[in-house]
Amino acid sequence: MTEQLAFDLPVQAVYRREDFYASPANAHALAAVEGWRGWPGGKLLLIGPPGAGKTHLAHMWHEATGAPMVAGADLAEADLPALAAAGRVVVEDADAVAGDPATEEALFHLHNMVVPQGSLLLTARGPARDWGLRLPDLRSRVEAASVARLEPPDDDLLSAVLAKLFADRQTVVAPSLIPWLVARMERSIAAARALVAAMDARSLAQGKPITKGTALGLLDRDDAE
Incomplete structure (x- = not known):
């Protein structure tokens, strides 16, 4: 039987709080993000495998706080003062900065503009020690962030x-x-x-x-x- 033509319609991802299902696998990360006013040093590193829910949590925090969002790979071209002006920033896939001097330096400067007066949320696949950062001052600052881990799903x-x-x-x-x-x-x-x-x-x-x-x-x- 001849198959029908399939149209690749856009899929609307929804990142509302009510669409985030809390379970033992993500309860700690959810509590950490929602308790952002108490982040030690004003920063949190949210880690987990691809598709684990990091983006959903990052969007929830963005909606709750008005924090602008930027991809780690785009930081070298970003307007850092404009990002920092909000006092709160989300950097998604922050581990993507590793190995590129300009991007690592951009994250270093953004960190210093936001922290500790404001709040900085970073997402990544794993802890900062595994990113391969070459800039020592950046490595020490990111490794000092509290870590919330998304566990494998139940x-x-x-x-x-x-x-x-x-x-x-x-x-x-x-x-x-x-x-x-x-x-x-x-x-x-x-x-x-x-x-x-x-x-x-x-x-x-x-x-x-x-x-x-x-x-x-x-x-x-x-x-x-």
Whole structure:
């Protein structure tokens, strides 16, 4: 059967507080971000694997405080005084500055403009000691930040993430599908994101609703019991 044309429609990611599902895997990080007024030294390093929820938490803090957001890789070209003027700044993927002298220096200067009078939130995949920073003064400052870690997701968190990803795509699925997927998929939020995208694309191409059959061939275990 000829597959239908599938249109790659934009997916609207939603980063509201009410869409963030708290679980034992992320409760510490959530509490740390929401308790930002008490950050030691005015800074927090939020770490976790790709897709673990760092961006969601960063957007929540941005909405709560008005802090501008900038990608670490873009810092060398950024207007640092304008960013610092708000007194609070989010640097996403801050570990991307490592190894580039201009970008490392930009993060160093931004840190000094914001901290300790204001608040600085950094996100990264791992602790600062593993970034490979070459600027000693920057390394010492980032390593002094308190660290909040997003742990690997449990079943409840994976279920909530899958439900949100389908909702972001305005896709309705049977309630029984999500626990079925959780029992068979790779246990990471990045995998959940990729799985939902692949299932949605297959569903659109086939012109059929998303079911267990849509997932066959996309999972570690392809049995459909």
